[in-house]
Amino acid sequence: MKTVDIKSKVTFFVVLLMFATSCDFLELESPNDLDADTFFKDAESAESALIGLYSSLQNRSYYGADYVLINEPLSGISVTGGFDNINIDELGFQAVTPSNIIVEEMWYSIYNTIANANRLIEGLDKIDDPSFDSDRRDEIEGQARTIRAMAHFDLLRYFGEHWNTASAFGVPIVQTVQKIGDVEARSSVAESYTFILDELTDALELVNQDDRDPAFINGATVHALLARVYLYKREYANAITHANAVIADGFNLLAAADYAKVFTNRQTSESIFELAFDAQNRSRFNSQTYSRPAALNTEVNFLAAKTLSDFFSDRAGDVRAGLVDFDPSNNDTSIQPNGRTQKYRGESSEDSPAYIIRLAEMYLILAEAKGRVTGLADLNALRIQRGLAALTAGDVPTDDAYRMAILDEIKAEFNFEGHYFFDLARVNEIKPGGVLDLDAFRAILPIPLREITATKGVVVQNPGYAE
Numbered sequence: 001m002k003t004v005d006i007k008s009k010v011t012f013f014v015v016l017l018m019f020a021t022s023c024d025f026l027e028l029e030s031p032n033d034l035d036a037d038t039f040f041k042d043a044e045s046a047e048s049a050l051i052g053l054y055s056s057l058q059n060r061s062y063y064g065a066d067y068v069l070i071n072e073p074l075s076g077i078s079v080t081g082g083f084d085n086i087n088i089d090e091l092g093f094q095a096v097t098p099s100n101i102i103v104e105e106m107w108y109s110i111y112n113t114i115a116n117a118n119r120l121i122e123g124l125d126k127i128d129d130p131s132f133d134s135d136r137r138d139e140i141e142g143q144a145r146t147i148r149a150m151a152h153f154d155l156l157r158y159f160g161e162h163w164n165t166a167s168a169f170g171v172p173i174v175q176t177v178q179k180i181g182d183v184e185a186r187s188s189v190a191e192s193y194t195f196i197l198d199e200l201t202d203a204l205e206l207v208n209q210d211d212r213d214p215a216f217i218n219g220a221t222v223h224a225l226l227a228r229v230y231l232y233k234r235e236y237a238n239a240i241t242h243a244n245a246v247i248a249d250g251f252n253l254l255a256a257a258d259y260a261k262v263f264t265n266r267q268t269s270e271s272i273f274e275l276a277f278d279a280q281n282r283s284r285f286n287s288q289t290y291s292r293p294a295a296l297n298t299e300v301n302f303l304a305a306k307t308l309s310d311f312f313s314d315r316a317g318d319v320r321a322g323l324v325d326f327d328p329s330n331n332d333t334s335i336q337p338n339g340r341t342q343k344y345r346g347e348s349s350e351d352s353p354a355y356i357i358r359l360a361e362m363y364l365i366l367a368e369a370k371g372r373v374t375g376l377a378d379l380n381a382l383r384i385q386r387g388l389a390a391l392t393a394g395d396v397p398t399d400d401a402y403r404m405a406i407l408d409e410i411k412a413e414f415n416f417e418g419h420y421f422f423d424l425a426r427v428n429e430i431k432p433g434g435v436l437d438l439d440a441f442r443a444i445l446p447i448p449l450r451e452i453t454a455t456k457g458v459v460v461q462n463p464g465y466a467e
Contacts, residue, residue, distance in 0.1 A: 040123030043132035049120045050140050053147055054216070055281070056116045061109035063275050063354040065284035066102060067154065068418035069302045075421035076436060077411065079305045079338055081297040088301055094438055096445055098465055104448035107159070110151050111174065117148035118177050142206025143217040146225065148175070149199035150356075153229055156192050158445050159462065162232055163426040165190045169444075169462055183455045193233050200226050212250065214271040220249050221273045224357045227365050232426055236369035243362040243369070246272060251359045256387040259319045263343045266353065272362075275354040285344035285352040289416060292347050297334035304339040308415060311408075319387040320412045341416040360413050364406060372402040382409060403427060407435065439464065 039045055057063045072078030073091040080092030087103075090096045096103060121144050124137060152173060161167035170192035172184035187195070200222055209219040227242035252269040254261060262270050277283040291299040304324045312321035325331065326339035344352035360382055367379035372393075380390040396402040410423050421430075429435035430443040441464025451459050 040126040042127060042129040043136070046120070046124060046127060046132065046137070046140055049116075049123060050143060053113070053116045053120055053144060054275070056109075056113040057147065057275055057354075058277060058281055058283070059109045059112070060284045061102070061105040062113060063356065064277075065288050066106050067110070067158075068354060069285070069288055069416070070102060070106070071418040071421045072302055072416055075424060077305060077308055077415045077420055078302045080301060081299070081303050081335070081338075082301040083298050094436075094442065096442075098446040098449035098452070098461065100446075100448075103445050104450055107155070107448050107451060110155050113151045114148055114174050115178070117144045117151070118175060120144045121148070122177050138206040139208050142203040142208075142222075145199045145203040146207065146217045146222055149196045149203065150225060152192065152199075153196045153225075156189070156196070157232075157422045157425075159447060160186075160192060161189055161444060161462075162192075162422075163428065163443075165193065165233065172459060183458045185458050186460060193229070196229055197226070197233075200229065214267050214274040215276045217273065220246055220251070221357065223249075224272045224362060227362060228357070231365050231369055232422075236371075239365055239369040243365045246359070246362045247366075251362075253359060253363075253382065253385040256319045256385055259386060260323060260342075262355075262358070263323065263352075264345070270359040271355065272357040272359060275356055277351045277353060279349055279351060282350040283344075283352050283354065284350075285354075286346055286350050289341050289344050290347065293330070294332065295335070295340075296332050300335070300340060302341075302416070303335060304341050304415075306337045306339075308411075309337075309339060311411065315388065315412065317387040317389070318412060320415075324415070343416050355417055358417075361419075364409060364413070367409075368403075368406050372396060372399055376402070379406060379409060382413070386412070441465065 040049070060066060069078075070091050073080050074094060074096075076094075078092075080088045082088045087101045090100050091102065121141060124141055124144075127137075152171060155171040156162045160171045161169045167189040168186070170187040170189040173187045173192065173195050174184050175195070203217075204219065204222045204226070207218050207222055211218045212220060214221075223242045223245040227239050227246065230236070230239035230242065250269075251272065254268060254270060262268050266276070267274055288301045289303075297303070304326065306326070308324055309326045312318060312324065315321065323342040324339055325342055326337070328336055331339055346352055363378050363382040367375040367382075369375065370378065376391060376393065376396065384390060391405060396405050407420075407423060407427070407429070411420050414420060421436075424430050424434070424436050425443040430438055431440045432438070441462065444462055446465035447459060447461050452461055
């Protein structure tokens with residue numbers, strides 16, 4: 001990645017892009033509109049734009065914290081603290097409305113990333129620079145297409161009926177630089193998947209196949225995303241192919257005794273895509289989930305629910321329990337009987353990364369995609385590395401029992417990393433009487449009311465939510 005000589009230009013570029021792209025869905029005209037014909041002149045400008053694209057992922061409403069963390073109260077892993085705030089309270093009550101500001105800001109933040117990707121992809125075609133190596137041009141395009149695909153998939157998981165390819169309720173697909181007044185209607189779920197998978201398939205041919213720096217997208221990143229998307233789409237053979245490609249590529253699960261290093265260290269052998277933050281570009285994970293050793297309930301928005309403590313109490317030896325602290329001596333009485341995750345420590349630096357894709361997910365994808373008979377070995381491969389005994393066929397005698405065992409591993413492995421709500425939705429466990437006992441329409445969030453108003457109803461609301 002050629003970043004050494006361009007970082008001084010990144011801050012200006014990111015600010016400029018935020019102004020230039022914020023109008024795409026808000027119908028506001030910026031005086032700083034970025035023109036691909038004037039900005040994208042040479043290889044250096046392309047490198048700057050790429051760093052700007054990664055920076056847009058760091059937005060606090062996206063992978064800077066909110067996209068990940070609001071998953072936790074929605075799934076019951078977390079309860080919400082903080083000061084009395086209706087937007088946080090709606091998440092905690094699992095009763096989000098179309099006017100929720102946190103959800104609205106997340107929607108626009110993700111589309112801002114998509115707009116940045118579109119500008120970069122379009123801008124690459126404007127560059128006439130003999131020094132711009134064609135392989136590097138392809139790598140940049142491949143990374144931009146991957147981020148564009150991932151962003152659309154992230155929207156689909158929160159706002160579209162992703163578990164049903166026959167549903168009309170996908171997400172608006174934006175793949176061109178928009179002008180004031182441009183509006184994209186919602187695509188169907190099938191159309192959304194087609195776009196996402198086509199983008200990732202094309203990107204796989206463009207990105208660097210040898211680099212394994214988890215801070216940037218490469219071949220392993222794209223294989224992992226393909227495995228994830230194919231699992232959601234229930235194309236299990238393809239999910240297996242891509243998950244196996246990642247596992248065979250030099251990544252390794254840490255020993256049980258070293259598990260905490262996934263979060264105390266950086267870019268371990270388990271990290272496939274880890275979005276980095278630093279003192280100048282801080283994430284909000286720590287302030288949202290831990291704050292400081294003597295924090296009060298009012299200071300922490302996302303607390304570990306007591307039910308998570310109960311869950312781990314039945315899993316003797318599971319080292320993952322050590323990263324959730326319910327000890328009364330470490331938590332103010334205003335927090336008890338709930339606790340706090342330890343995954344995002346670093347109260348002074350606040351540079352906790354976003355763990356976008358980890359190796360453990362690939363094992364769980366294999367376990368689910370292969371099914372109970374042949375997938376149990378993959379499930380056990382993860383369990384053993386986390387301090388648990390292997391399950392036998394007798395422990396999971398039915399497909400339903402096996403499915404619940406996989407969901408339990410997802411809960412144990414990925415609490416506070418933004419997974420469990422999506423997984424419950426895709427296997428139809430968000431429903432009255434389900435694992436998450438809610439009205440079924442709450443398996444996805446409402447489209448922000450502001451978006452429906454701004455598009456004059458072209459973007460329609462999800463069923464069950466009053467406009």
